Amino acid sequence: xxxxxxxxxxxxxxxxxxxxxxxIFLLLFLLGLWQIAANQEWINTFIFxxxxxxxxxxxxxxxxxxxxxxxxxxxxxxILSFLIGTLLGILIATxxxxxxxLAKVLDPYFxxxxxxxxxxxxxxxxxxxxxxxxxxxxxxxxxxxxVTILNIYQGFQNVDPQKIKLMKSFRAxxxxxxxxxxxxxxxxxxxxxxxxxxxxxxxxxxxxxxxxSKEGIGYLIMYGSQVFNLNLVISGIALLSIxxxxxxxxxxxxxxxxxxxx
Amino acid sequence: MNEILKINHLKKTYHTxxxxxxxxxxxxxSLEEGEFIAIVGPSGCGKSTILSILSGLEEKTDGDIFLxxxxxxxxxxxxxxxxxxxxxxxxxxxxxxxxxxxEEKKEYVIALLKKYGLGDFLNSYPNHLSGGMRQRVxxxxxxxxxxxxxxxxxxxxxxxxxxxxxxxxDVYNILKEEKKSLIMVTHDIAEAISIxxxxxxxxxxxxxxxxxxxxxxxNGSTPIENRKTPEFPIxxxxxxxxxxxxx
Ligand SMILES: Nc1ncnc2c1ncn2[C@@H]1O[C@H](COP(=O)(O)OP(=O)(O)O)[C@@H](O)[C@H]1O
Ligand SMILES: [Mg+2]
Numbered sequence: 001x002x003x004x005x006x007x008x009x010x011x012x013x014x015x016x017x018x019x020x021x022x023x024i025f026l027l028l029f030l031l032g033l034w035q036i037a038a039n040q041e042w043i044n045t046f047i048f049x050x051x052x053x054x055x056x057x058x059x060x061x062x063x064x065x066x067x068x069x070x071x072x073x074x075x076x077x078x079i080l081s082f083l084i085g086t087l088l089g090i091l092i093a094t095x096x097x098x099x100x101x102l103a104k105v106l107d108p109y110f111x112x113x114x115x116x117x118x119x120x121x122x123x124x125x126x127x128x129x130x131x132x133x134x135x136x137x138x139x140x141x142x143x144x145x146x147v148t149i150l151n152i153y154q155g156f157q158n159v160d161p162q163k164i165k166l167m168k169s170f171r172a173x174x175x176x177x178x179x180x181x182x183x184x185x186x187x188x189x190x191x192x193x194x195x196x197x198x199x200x201x202x203x204x205x206x207x208x209x210x211x212x213s214k215e216g217i218g219y220l221i222m223y224g225s226q227v228f229n230l231n232l233v234i235s236g237i238a239l240l241s242i243x244x245x246x247x248x249x250x251x252x253x254x255x256x257x258x259x260x261x262x
Numbered sequence: 263m264n265e266i267l268k269i270n271h272l273k274k275t276y277h278t279x280x281x282x283x284x285x286x287x288x289x290x291x292s293l294e295e296g297e298f299i300a301i302v303g304p305s306g307c308g309k310s311t312i313l314s315i316l317s318g319l320e321e322k323t324d325g326d327i328f329l330x331x332x333x334x335x336x337x338x339x340x341x342x343x344x345x346x347x348x349x350x351x352x353x354x355x356x357x358x359x360x361x362x363x364x365e366e367k368k369e370y371v372i373a374l375l376k377k378y379g380l381g382d383f384l385n386s387y388p389n390h391l392s393g394g395m396r397q398r399v400x401x402x403x404x405x406x407x408x409x410x411x412x413x414x415x416x417x418x419x420x421x422x423x424x425x426x427x428x429x430x431x432d433v434y435n436i437l438k439e440e441k442k443s444l445i446m447v448t449h450d451i452a453e454a455i456s457i458x459x460x461x462x463x464x465x466x467x468x469x470x471x472x473x474x475x476x477x478x479x480x481n482g483s484t485p486i487e488n489r490k491t492p493e494f495p496i497x498x499x500x501x502x503x504x505x506x507x508x509x
């Protein structure tokens with residue numbers, strides 16, 4: 001390696017280090033400011049809480065053992081609805097690609113379903129499925145699946161016509177075009193949809209937990225707001241941010257794993 | 263000589279919501295074993311349509327096609343390589359689709375790749391290859407199913423001039439050596455004369471045959487050499503006038 005290249009790499013590394021330290025600094029600064037504002041009583045801690053109180057609340061939850069239960073419930077519901085939404089979504093997109101008449105027939109329904117705010121269906125879902133995990137999963141799947149289907153179907157339709165022609169010139173059957181061409185050429189689309197999906201599912205799960213109000217982080221937030229314990233509400237939000245980041249990283253690892261395998 | 267393909271009064275009409283397009287009005291030709299024929303004509307006159315019908319991608323509207331139990335290989339206008347497959351896997355695609363992927367046939371494809379200068383790239387991906395190499399891969403992918411007749415649709419139009427010349431030589435040598443017959447569509451008159459022994463000139467759409475030029479070059483050899491023969495410019499002139507200057 002030449003000296004110039006080494007210098008260049010060093011520079012890049014330094015810049016990256018700088019950015020990461022600034023990011024951490026910004027977080028600590030905001031937290032610190034919040035804490036000082038609370039200590040100096042610039043803000044009303046009853047409504048705005050403080051980092052100190054949030055940490056205490058989470059420690060309390062840890063001590064009475066409910067913390068991990070709530071985290072686990074939300075995590076489990078998100079992963080479950082993510083799996084169902086993704087697999088079902090890909091399956092339906094494939095069916096639509098296969099039967100284009102069906103796709104044309106269903107097109108207006110998807111458009112309506114896509115623009116409909118799914119929260120509006122919350123009360124009905126609750127009545128249909130009862131106040132339990134099934135309502136939550138249904139809600140999350142409903143929110144994620146429409147986007148999944150539309151995105152992936154569009155990707156399937158955008159496959160290079162020359163490549164389809166090539167497959168046909170070898171007398172490929174439809175399932176072969178699907179397996180050898182349509183799926184692999186849409187790897188990027190599917191991965192992008194997965195990333196979108198996991199956050200959609202988390203949104204759906206939290207909304208479901210608001211409605212069902214039994215367990216999970218969404219329940220903690222709902223409960224906290226009902227008894228006016230804002231410490232609990234903000235702790236819930238903090239936990240959610242951590243979980244959202246974690247889930248995103250999980251999908252990123254999954255992507256890396258698949259890229260390597262290819 | 264042995265006639266392996268005969269087309270009589272081929273006709274093709276496309277139907278769309280807006281209109282009915284007669285792409286091919288009346289097209290006849292025959293191809294003998296080992297013969298190279300070029301089809302030239304104005305763009306949009308129906309050349310690709312003829313190849314699509316021959317390869318079974320489109321239905322003919324009328325006319326007859328006699329094919330003597332011959333396998334057809336179609337090389338498209340773009341290389342259409344799958345960038346998620348290695349060069350070797352790209353070339354094995356046809357065999358895989360047909361369910362004929364045996365060790366022996368795989369060896370044959372590897373041998374072809376090695377023979378034509380792609381031996382070092384069996385496990386590379388298409389985006390590491392130059393345009394000319396990609397075209398050669400596309401050709402070997404077509405050859406993998408051992409076709410007797412090759413159809414090529416403006417196979418080199420995406421390449422720069424220098425690569426076109428080299429790849430024409432490559433393809434010519436490969437096809438002659440593998441003893442294939444060729445029907446090639448092009449808008450490049452020089453390419454047609456230098457590669458083929460017969461040039462069919464088509465009219466504007468709906469296309470019919472305007473004129474057929476048998477090409478005889480003294481001391482003809484490979485395409486690049488053929489361009490230096492004394493008859494070459496004369497044919498060029500004749501064909502060019504036939505295509506362009508008609509009131
Ligand atoms: N699938 C199709 N449907 C309707 N019209 C078509 C179709 N394919 C080609 N055409 C029309 O047929 C004519 C001939 O097309 P083509 O064979 O591609 O011409 P060329 O290859 O000589 O440029 C064009 O006018 C084109 O618009
Ligand atoms: Mg064409």
